Amino acid sequence: MFEKTVIIKNKTGLHARPASQFVQTANKFKSNIKLTKDEKSVDAKSIIEVLSMGINQGSKITISADGEDEKEAVNTLIKLVEQFAAEST
Amino acid sequence: MxxxxxxxxxxxxxxxxxxEEQEIKINREKIDKSLVDVEIRKFKQALKTSKQQLQMIKDRVAEKMGEQKAKIFDAHLMILDDPTLVDRVETKIQEELITADHAVDRVIRELVAMFENMEDEYMRERAADFKDLGKRILKNILGIPILSxxxxxxxxxxxxxxxxxxxxxxxxxxxxxxxxxxxxxxxxxxxxxxxxxxxxxxxxxxxxxxxxxxxxxxxxxxxxxxxxxxxxxxxxxxxxxxxxxxxxxxDELKKIKNLPAQTRDGHRVEVSANIGTPKDVEGALNNGAEGIGLYRSEFLYMDRDSMPGEEEQFEAYKYVAEKMEGRPVIIRTLDIGGDKNLPYLDLPEEMNPFLGVRAIRLCLKNRKLFETQLRAILRASNYGNIKIMYPMVATVKEVREANAVLEQVKRQLDEKNIPYDRNIEVGIMVEVPSTAINADIFAKEVDFFSIGTNDLIQYTLAVDRMNESLSDLYDPYNPAILRLIKNVIDASHKEGKWTGMCGEMAGESRAALILLGMGLDEFSMSAVSIPSIKKIIRSVTREQAREIANKVLAMESSHEICEYVDAKLKQILS
The missing domain is CATH 3.50.30.10 (Phosphohistidine domain)
Structure with a gap:
């Protein structure tokens, strides 16, 4: 298993377009991917579950993956989240 | 009738x-175990159909309104693919032995409730998306035609x-x-x-x-x-x-639509179009617009989940400026608030949004947003004849503050050697009564006025323009409105400036005749109204119109004014 933690910096948080991009990207990997916030974990490949977390600007989230492409999956998703932050400023 | x-x-x-929507009737009877697979298949088929329908809508929107707007449907399409949704519905059918429609209805209700209870306003609004999608899936299960x-x-x-x-x-x-x-x-x-x-x-x-x-x-x-x-x-x-x-x-109007807007004795005014999106330019030109008197920039900001960036705005403004080939294009800076909200700005709810933080008030409180827009407009000004207009101005201080931001943005561009129109004209919308009354003071601060009658009428007469039961009180021909307009035009001329009008009123035949007589310089309206207004202007002399306006200004009631002007119009156009 491989995991990394990141703080959401963009103003809209992980909603709507950022959320769908996030889930779309997660679905490209074979590993099981989980998203954890405040000790609650959900399936990162489900848009409903990701949206249900209510991830806002300032939220601290952990992305963890388990499977053959776990490293690449986590790193790609972290990079995407950082990209959201860069776009929103 | x-x-x-x-x-x-x-x-x-x-x-x-x-x-009109047909009612959805859910079958709440228990099913036999042997039918579980049938119901699951029904559900999956409905998901597939729903996806095809949404994809079609998405493609259509992309084609008509651009990729950006079409992206709204991505989240909807993903929900239909969502493992959580599929699992939950299937589990319900299997374990509770209920129909596919019943299961979908229950799951969607759960999801809607979950989102409705979230703290974030934006997320609460997503509940509506689930309702919408739920309806679509249910209709597809039940074979109810989806009206489109x-x-x-x-x-x-x-x-x-x-x-x-x-x-x-x-x-x-x-x-x-x-x-x-x-x-x-x-x-x-x-x-x-x-x-x-x-x-x-x-x-x-x-x-x-x-x-x-x-x-x-x-x-x-x-x-x-x-x-x-x-x-x-x-x-x-x-x-x-x-x-x-x-x-x-x-047809007759089409023949004159491309002729100049000038009176029989050669007094030239300008008849322009109001537009919301760059695509509207085509309709404006087709109807003979001599400029864009109002480009409502807020449409760039609406129906999306984040702010449009500088480049996107620049491209839109530049497109309009270039298409208009040197004819004036007045861009109104962001006019949001009132009846127009932007969910992603997270604006606080107000008791009285029309009297709240809207338009220039909002821009002056959100400097970053305002600077980005001004930078995009200034950069685009290099490609045509662009003018800037601030909406909802109520005090001179606001004009000065907005201009200070503009000067700052100009300096930034200078530092980077980015070209823009150094003589860009800056004007204000006159739609708050205080501004109309103090027009002589404002005339010293700006290059032009544009009277926004929709709001000026509602603020002056204290009538909510959205309230249908007050529509008879919402009256452009109330003498108070006409006097305010006259005051604004006169004040601008005294300072060698000009006045336009971009409210609905400018496109009404009756009003156009009075306004021409009052000395209005520019008439901006829905593109379709342009030919008929040009016709009126081209059918009178300046002196005739002036005489009519003077008579009107001495009248005491809207009724009297309308009757008199209608009779004159008939004479003139016959």
């Missing part, structure tokens, strides 16, 4: 298409409660002859849409959807705000003739 509000001119005669204006088989007049942008976005425009709706006013989406499509519309009819059935023959008279249902032979003939007369009149 049904009387409503005339929202878009012209006469349509045709079959009614009642755009996309696949109309013949030419129809659309009868609906109201039309939403998502309805009109997918509408097959070639098949729609007219609109008749229960609710709405002249500034509602349906009305604006009808005018830009140049099809007749009557709105605010109350219960037209109950009175009309599919395939009824109806007449929509958008000139007088009347709808006739299944008219007799005589009436039908009458309206067919009326329609022909109207079309002939339009």
């Amino acid at each position: 049904r009387q409503g509000i005339a929202a878009s001119p012209g006469i349509a005669v045709g079959k009614a298409y009642v755009f 204006l996309m696949n109309l088989e013949e030419e129809v007049i659309i009868v609906a409660k109201d039309l939403a942008p998502s309805d009109t976005a997918q509408m097959d425009r070639k098949k729609v002859l007219g609109f008749a709706t229960d609710v709405g006013g002249r500034t509602s989406h349906t009305a604006i849409m009808a005018r830009s499509l140049e099809i007749p519309a009557v709105v605010g009819l109350g219960n037209i959807t109950e009175k009309v059935n599919n395939d009824d023959l109806i007449i929509v008279d958008g000139n007088r705000g009347i709808v006739e249902i299944n008219p007799d032979e005589e009436k039908l003939e009458h309206y067919k003739k009326e329609r022909q007369r109207y079309l002939d009149q339009m």
Whole structure:
């Protein structure tokens, strides 16, 4: 298993377009991917579950993956989240 | 005969298409275990159909309104693929032995409840997306046709409660002859849409959807705000003739639409178009617009989940400036607040949004947003004749503050050697009564005025323009309004400046004659109104119009004014 933690910096948080991009990207990997916030974990490949977390600007989230492409999956998703932050400023 | 509000001119005669949702009836009986697979298959098939439908809508929106707007549908499409949704529904069918429709209904309700209870306003609004999707899946399971204006088989007049942008976005425009709706006013989406499509519309009819059935023959008279249902032979003939007369009149107007807006004795004014999106430029030019008197930049910011960036704005402004080939383009800076909200800005709820933090007030509180827009406008000014206009200005201090931001942005561009029009004109909308009264003070601070009558009327007469039961009080010909307008025009001329008007009023024949006489320099309106206003201007001399305006300004009531001007108009145009 491989995991990394990141703080959401963009103003809209992980909603709507950022959320769908996030889930779309997660679905490209074979590993099981989980998203954890405040000790609650959900399936990162489900848009409903990701949206249900209510991830806002300032939220601290952990992305963890388990499977053959776990490293690449986590790193790609972290990079995407950082990209959201860069776009929103 | 049904009387409503005339929202878009012209006469349509045709079959009614009642755009109304059919009721969804859920089957709540238990199912036999042997039917579980059948129900699951039904559910999966419905998901597949729903996906195809949404993909089609998405493609259509992409084609008509651009990729950006189409992206809204990505989240919807993903939900249909979502493992959580699929699992939950299947589990319910299997474990509780209920029908596919019952299971979907329950799961969607759970999801809606979850989102409705979230703290974040934006997320609470997503509950509506789930309701929408749930309805679509349910209808597909139950075989209820999903009404869409996309696949109309013949030419129809659309009868609906109201039309939403998502309805009109997918509408097959070639098949729609007219609109008749229960609710709405002249500034509602349906009305604006009808005018830009140049099809007749009557709105605010109350219960037209109950009175009309599919395939009824109806007449929509958008000139007088009347709808006739299944008219007799005589009436039908009458309206067919009326329609022909109207079309002939339009043909005649087409001939003069490209002639200059000048009076018989050669006094030149400018007749321009109001636009919302770059695509509207085409309609403006087709109708003979001599400029864009109002480019409502807020449409760039609406129906999306984040702010448009500088590049996107720059491209839009540049496109309009270039298409207009040196003719003036007045860009109104962001006018949000009031009835227009931007969910992603997280604006606090206000008791009285029309008197709240809107337009320039909001921009001055959100400097970053304002600077980005001004930078995009200035950069675009290098490609045409752009002017800047601040909306909802109430004090001179606001003008100075806004101009200070503008100067700062200009310096930033100078530092980077980015070209822009150094002599760019800066004006204000006059729509707050205090500004109209103090026009002489403002005239020293700005290059031009543009009178926004929609708000000026509502603020001056204390009448909510969205309130249908007050529509008779919402009166552009109230002498108070005309006096304010005269004051503004005179004040600008004293300082060697000019005044335009970009409210609905500028496009009304009656008002145009009075305004011409008062000395208005620029008339900006819905593109369709341009030819008929040019015709009026070209039919009088400046002195004639001035005389009419002077008489009007001495009159005491709106009734008297309207009667007098209508009689004059008849004389002039005959």
